[in-house]
Amino acid sequence: MIERILSMKQFQTWAEVDLDAFHSNLDLYRDLSHKTVMIVVKANAYGHGDAYMSRCANTWGYDHFAVSSLEEAIHLRNNGVTGMILILGAIIPGLAHVAIQHDLSVTVPSMEFVTELYEDLHGLKCHIKVDTGMNRIGFHDADEIREAIKILESRGASVEGIFSHYATADEPEKPMMNTQFLKFRETVNSLDHSFRYIHMANSDGVFHNPDETFTNMIRPGIGLYGYADHPDLKPVxxxxxxxxxxxxxxxxxxxxxxxxxxxxxxxxxxxxxxxxxxxxxxxxxxxxxxxxxxxxxxxxxxxxxxxxxxxxxxxxxxxxxxxxxxxxxxxxxxxxxxxxxxxxxxxxxxxxxxxxxxxxxxxxxxxxxxxxxx
Ligand SMILES: Cc1ncc(COP(=O)(O)O)c(C=O)c1O
Missing domain, CATH: 2.40.37.10 (Lyase, Ornithine Decarboxylase; Chain A, domain 1)
Structure with missing residues (x-):
């Protein structure tokens, strides 16, 4: 079918997506970081096609994905993507049951979010978001996080991860990255809770950040599509x-x-x-x-x-x-x-x-x- 379409010159405008380049970028991140790669496929995998790119990654042995919304996550599940799908944005708390139905992991961005959730949270997988300086979403205060975890777990939710996000990972000369990292580490250490996933670095964060051993997962997006500060990344x-x-x-x-x-x-x-x-x-x-x-x-x-x-x-x-x-x-x-x-x-x-x-x-x-x- 595809050969026929191409031979008929059916399309006058098109994009070519080089899967070998994507695969090579993925392996590069995995091999350099020695951490689990959570592939950021929000915004239709930065325009590359989220479901197909994710299914390809599944076949290559990658099974952790991040999207921005409930709808993007459901789209991946409905299109056969397996493994963990974390919704990075704040979902509407009243829709947490939909995340459970589709086996999606949600970000817990604030105490207000926790208080708006309903009582029975069995099956809900959560990652706590710590605000270390982006001032977008996330908790500032460790005591509040402790309280949130207590409520979530008492209602049956599983708090499997904790994460933060760098504001200046592509500008390593700025000191903010290090300040953010130290704040994140201090907050997580003070919680006395064992998290299965601890993650902070985006594409450039992996190459510039100091969190060699503290985190066990990375969240690259643009670098997987070819654009971050490493000479071996290939445009896709x-x-x-x-x-x-x-x-x-x-x-x-x-x-x-x-x-x-x-x-x-x-x-x-x-x-x-x-x-x-x-x-x-x-x-x-x-x-x-x-x-x-x-x-x-x-x-x-x-x-x-x-x-x-x-x-x-x-x-x-x-x-x-x-x-x-x-x-x-x-x-x-x-x-x-x-x-x-x-x-x-x-x-x-x-x-x-x-x-x-x-x-x-x-x-x-x-x-x-x-x-x-x-
Ligand atoms: C929370 C979060 N993590 C990871 C990423 C991936 O960032 P990048 O594309 O710079 O690797 C983004 C993208 O904006 C994000 O918002």
Whole structure:
């Protein structure tokens, strides 16, 4: 089926997800940290496709996952993902029974959360969140945590983990990371409770943090997709479109909405079916793409579903165009857009099909909606 789809050139815009790169990044984190890797697959696995990436990880022997919401967690379970799924965000306490039904682990973010839970908590798996400086969610006070654990356990919940989160892991020169770690260690040690999982480091935290032996689990996200401070990490996703139309535009003519681009001489303009509804930000209008290694600037504004580029000469219709990947690294793209790779990746729209490759062969195509008879 996949070979047929590819041979029919069914898609004009697509993402390629390199499973071998993902697998290699995962193994790198496991081998360097010697800790259990909890794979952060929130936000559709940073745009890579949460269910499929998680199922692949399952087959490679990884079985701990983190998402942001109850809905993301249920989606993974409904799609055959096995092992621990921790919801990092604060769920609505009244929905704790749904977490139990799907065997999900929840974050306990505050005393208010605990008091809003119902009486019988048998089957509920909890990880206590300690706020060591992010000031997002989590407990500040060890006495309060002690009290929360007492209530949770007396009602039948299992407090299996405790964790915190670094605010500046990608800026190791700042002292905050160390301060946060010391606060976390002191808090956990003062609780006199045995936790099965103790975790703090995100992707860069693993490379920069001092918690060598205190924690036994790590929570990398962006690094698994290729972007953190280690030279052996491999980018996983590349984004492509193609030329649907190529036309000559004469000197003085304009291109696109607002007529913001005027051709100074006769030139070739190519149109691609990708726009801001696909997650391709309008700020890209000042940037460029790669057509067979040739750098081509955008012409005019990015439309909702299409955009236009300036070609150096007439290039055949259907020629693939790289938006980021081998020729244009995502890190460069992110820098030029004054953002971070996370944001660009997780904004790639659902309507863009993801092709999963291994050993340079397509092994899977995302989502049922892209599978139809030709
Ligand atoms: C609580 C928590 N842990 C881990 C991560 C993963 O972070 P990163 O993608 O920087 O590795 C995130 C991401 O924002 C997070 O919020």
């Amino acid at each position: 996703l590349s984004l492509y479109s193609s030329l649907t139309l190529v036309k000559k535009v004469h000197a003085g003519e304009t291109v696109g909405y607002g007529a913001s681009y005027t051709a100074s001489h006769d030139e070739w303009i190519g149109t691609m079916p990708i726009g801001y509804a696909d997650g391709w930000d309008r700020k890209n209008a000042s940037r460029y793409v790669s057509v067979g290694g040739e750098i081509c600037p955008f012409a005019g504004r990015i439309c909702m579903d299409q955009s236009m580029i300036r070609l150096p000469y007439e290039i055949p219709v259907h020629t693939p165009v790289e938006l980021f990947g081998k020729d244009i690294p995502l890190t460069v793209c992110a820098k030029e857009l004054d953002t971070i790779p996370h944001e660009i990746l997780c904004r790639i729209a659902e309507r863009i099909p993801r092709f999963y490759t291994s050993a340079k062969k397509t092994v899977h195509l995302s989502e049922e909606r892209f599978h139809y008879d030709l």
